[in-house]
Each structure stands twice: as C-alpha cells, then as structure tokens.
Amino acid sequence: MTTSPALWNDAALTELAECLELLTADGSVPGGVIAYGTCGGRPGYLASGLVAAECGDTRPGPQTRYDLASLTKVVAIWPLVGKTLADRLPLGAPIRHALPGLPADAPGGWVTVRQILAHTSGLRADTRLDQYRKSGSNLAELICREPLISTPGTQHRYINRGFILLGLILAAITEHRLDELTDALWRDLGMRHTTYGPLGRATDVAPTEQRFPGAPRLWGLPHDDNATLLGGVAGHAGAFSTPADLATYADALLRAHRARSPLGRWLADSMTPQAAIEPGLDRGLAWILADKGQVAYHHGFTGTSLYLSPATGRYLALCTNAVYHHQDNRTRLAPLRALALKAVANGAW
Template sequence: MHNSILFFLLLGPITLLFCQSSPALSPQPATAKKFKALDSLLQSELTGDKIPGAVIQVKKGKQILFQRAYGLSQKYNAQHQLLSNPEPTTLEHLYDLASLTKVVGTTTAIMLLVDQKQIGLDDPVGKYIPAFDTSEKNKITIRHLLSHSAGLREWYPLYYRASNKQETYRLIGELPLAFPVGKQRRYSDLGFVLLSQVIEQVSKMPLEQFLEQQIFKPLGMLHTTYNPLKKGGFTKIAATSHGNPYEKRMVYDASLGFSVKGLDPKQWDGWRTYTLKGEVNDGNTWYANEGISGAAGLFSTVGDLQKLVDMLLTKGKIGERKFISTQTIEQFLSKDQFNNGLGWMMDPGNPVMKNAPAGTFAHTGFTGTSIVVVPQANISVIVLINRQNMGLSGKGTYYDLGPLRQKVIAAVLKL
C-alpha cells in the first residue's frame, strides 16, 4: 500500500521538460542547475508531506522552459487514510481554480465587453442591477467591483439564505455596504458574483455559456469548464477538500472575523463531508449557485491556462488575430491607487510575485492554484496544487503556500 505512494512522492515520474521549443524557434540554452533548484522546491513539499501533488509550467516567449507534474492527484480519503491505489498527477488533470475564476473567467469577460463598448469601466453598477441604483450604492461602478473597492462585505455565507443564482443576486442586492465606496481595497467574493450578474444582463446569456462561447472556445481552452462531472468527458480531476471544514469554521468561529450578526450557524446544515473531486470547493458557488459563479467554480488544466496568459502577454492576440485591443489590456493591467490592476493583483509585496519587476500581475486560488505573469521578462509561471486534500492542520487551517510561492518566483526570475 505504502510503497507505490512513496515511489510517486519521491520520484514524481510524470513529465519533465526543459526548453521545449515551438517548431519555428530553436531551444535557448538553459542551466540545468537552475531548473534543479526549481524542481527541488516542489520535491521538498512532496517528501515533507505538505502537498499531495502539483503541476508547474514556466514559459518564456514561445518556449516552455520547465514543465512537470508531481505526486498524486489524490492522496487521502475523507477519513484521512492513504489511498491504496492513488492516481499520479498528470499535465492533463483538471484543477479547481477557486479564485483564479475571477481573472480567468470573469475579468476576461468584462475585458471583452469593455473592448466591445458594451460596458464602461466607470458605469454605475445600478445601470445594470436595479438593487444598486439606491442612495447607498449608486456610486459603485464596474471599476470598483474589479478593484475590490466597492465597499461590499468580504464574504457572506450566501447559502444560509439562497439556494440558486437568482436568490443569490437578490440577497447580495439586499445586503448593506460594510465599507465606504472607493476608499479602500477589501477583497470581496461578492463583487465578482455581481460582475457575473452584469455579464449576464449585458450579454443576455448565462455566465457559463458566455464564457464558453466568447472566451474559452476562441482561445482554444477546451478543458476549462464549470461542473466538469455534469458536463462529462473529464476523467482526470485533482481532488480537493474533504467537504468544507474550513468554511464551516468561518461560520461558527467568530475569531476568524467572518461571522454574520444575527445569523445562527445551526440554522443550515447542508455541509458536504465527502472528498470533493470535480465539485467546486467554494461553498457559496456550490451550495448557493449550483456550481457556477463569477467568484469561483472553474476547473482547468495548465495547458488551457497558458493560452489565456499568452493572449494577455501578446496584448490581446490569438495567434495573429486581435482578440482584445492593446488599449483595453493595458487599462486592466495598470496599477490603481491600491497598487493593483483590475481583477489582477499587481502588488510586488504579495508573496506570489514578491520582488518581481514592475508590471508583473498575478492571482491565487484558495485551493492552491496560482498564475504569475512577468511582462518585462516575457515569462509566466503557472502552479496548480490541490493542498486541501491533505486536510486541515491541528490549528484548523490549510497548509500555507505563501513561502513556496515566494521561492518559486524568486527561482524563476533567476532563470
């Protein structure tokens, strides 16, 4: 039982690629020692029993410099027992993107609609959502939602009062603001749920349909989807958490700062307790939005994510065709007063892009996913980790990937 697991953890014998070149471009010289340093970072996490598995891809220009799948797509079951016949991680595995959904799907959709002049960044949200055309909320703009400065609550257990998309939209519209509009950045899932409502209002299409037809198909992202189990055809999916133990703690444990005044944690008890594999981890997306949200819910592969990154690095091109204008791309990837872009993070103090050059943009996902793009060096780093499958620590938290992410970007910048 344990020998096969140890073999995969120590060797990670899936895929290793140095300097893969496109047919039109010959390989650039690479220092094996530098790649070894990057590789050892992931290997140490596996041998230290910190993560079950991972996929990493580093690309510069048209060349994939480093690409590898490590460990297992699932190591433990819901009883925290080692699987007897674990599945090795591959480059083809779908990962629950968590909050990468915000930039991969929602932000890109808003980019496209802005580029097509169907939406203005400084349009009031109330123009599209009547519940926001009030004296309290009528100053909130699309830009505020993208920059997390709309004054919305950072989080709310929507499933206590909503069980589908329309009920969710109504509930968010009823919630009072928690902070002054435009005065500070308070990272909020609710803002990106509202952006999905705007996308649906403008496009007259469900969010998942708009993303598939207008974003993913044109980019060739054929393995990016919501609810992969319902859609069918996807057999390789990395497992995440065993139910929603941390999110339950967010409701019950007031010390975390997420509890809602007047809400009895015991009034709802639909918590999952089994291992999630193909079901989105995010509770609001799963319980209150049937797996589809502007804040979370997308599953994807490293190859598909690279296609989106390539489009952004080429200032809106898909091959030789212009998909989004350079002007719009630059609007979204310019720092605001909060030291971030629109949707994308650009703060060089963030561990995922610590000390990276000006213009670097990135985002992370709670499940363990991350994308970092360094335009100055024409380089990108995609790391997909299903850290939650290891379970909660004794302190009731998931393993902190911040130090690893910081070391990875430091190693990549030396390549």
C-alpha cells in the same frame, strides 16, 4: 523535467522542482504540476507526487484538471469584462446602470466596475450566499441592498461578492448564461479542457477536501460553498482547468500584449496600480501587481496560482490540490509561490 523554454534559468527551475518535491514529501500537497514558458514558445512542465489517493498511482500531468477556486476571477470574469462588458458598461459607471429595476437606495448599486475589479468596492467582505436561500428575490439586488462596509474607492479589501455581481451583470447584459460566455471564450483561446463543474469523478480530476470524517471527498465539485450554491457557475470561483490550458491562456495574454491587440491593451490597462495592498504589492484590475508593476499574478484557495510578466515574456502556472490535506495552504505554499514570482520577474536570476 522537460527541455527548458528559452529565457528560463535552469537554476530557477531546479529550485521550483525541489520545492514542489518537498511539499509532496511532507504531505503539504498530494502532488502538483508547474507549467512554465515564454511568450510564443512551447511550455515546459514540472510534476511531483500523485493526483490523490483516490486516483491510485496516477501522477499529475499537463492534462490533470484542478479546481481553480479564485483563479476563476482572472480566467473567466476578468477577460469577459475586457471583451464584453467594457463597451456596454464603462469601468467608471455605477453597476446599477446594468441592473434595471435596482432601487436607488441600494448602496451596492452605486459602486463601479473598476472598484469591484480593484477590490475597493466597499461591499461586504463575507460572501454567505446561504443567508439568501428562499428569499425569492433577485440575488444581485439582495447583494446590492446590503450596507457597505467602507466608502467605495477608499480601501482595499479582497471581496468575492463583487465578482459574483460581475458574473450576474455579464449574464444580464448579454442575455447568455455565464457558463455559455466562458465556454465561448475558452474555446476561442484554445482552452479545450477548461470548464465550470461539476465534473465526473475520474483519475484526471484532482479531488480536494473531505469536509466530514466518513463523508465523500469533494471531487469534481467546487471547493467553494458559495459557488456550489450557485450551481457551480459563479464569478468568483467554480472553474476547473489544466496546467496545459493555463499555459495556453498565459501565452495568449502575453502574445496579445506584445501585439497590442484589444486583449493585450486590456492586460496593460489592468496592470496599472489601482490600490496598495502592502509594501511592494498593488492591486491592478483583478490582478495583484509585483516587481514594480511588471508582474501580474493571482492565487486560488485550493492551491493554484498564475503569474505573467510581459517584461520578461515569462509565465508560470501552479496547480495543486493543497486543500486535500490542509486548509492552511497559504502558509504551506508560500515558499513555492515566492519562488514562482521570483522566476517570472524581471532580472530574477
């Protein structure tokens, strides 16, 4: 454990460290890293276990690269929408305005950017891009032609398809590939080791799942099949990052919020509740909101999480490759994620 940044409670850090150690000891995760800090300060790190058996005795640390899975939504697409898309396509405008040639009878074309970010679009919940293979048609049009499963704006349902569409829209409007846009974004933010895959197999890259006995483990490739079908570059998943880069990102967001810069105003707007998820939790624009709207966070299926609290100035990033052993990581990681939320929330200790 490093020296605790200001405003962090040592009891909270001890609980987080002990919980991570327990998860490593019982085989829930091979290992993991927690990055934590306060706006404007240097981050601290807690680490446990190994990167993976394939990496020998290499221990995870601030520069270990992890598959972010759905954290891609808030590390790639969400900031790009605020920076690039909002001025060209208002949040309340149908996305068809950004997709020339989309037929008027394509129901998905009438959903808005706001509804996609709030997961109230009514688009199909299953992603299943494999069904479109060899269709010869534009992917955005294929997704938009699918029947809606609910009236847009009326029901919260977590949907990957909307963020895939936002990635396609960003590329169409800017005339740049999504990975080109994110490379520029992450470079500007100082996130030097954040990128879309594929990555080479190395001891600083955390492997994930072995899909079939005897087959190679996923290593440097997205765990998400649909991201793989898109060449590893997708709006909903596919990015890789390090605990150190996530700390850099979180600190940049909190500093921007404090300075009321455009990025900070985008974060503030995004922390306005858009839809109820369950008692005590709301959906903002992309982010989940907790602690009466004072904390914004998001999870990734592979075993990652990111938490921000402008109210306390604290942030926390959790990086594990929990799907290395198990698919049921939501239950196994629940205690650690609950402690993380408590640690960043206002008045937690």
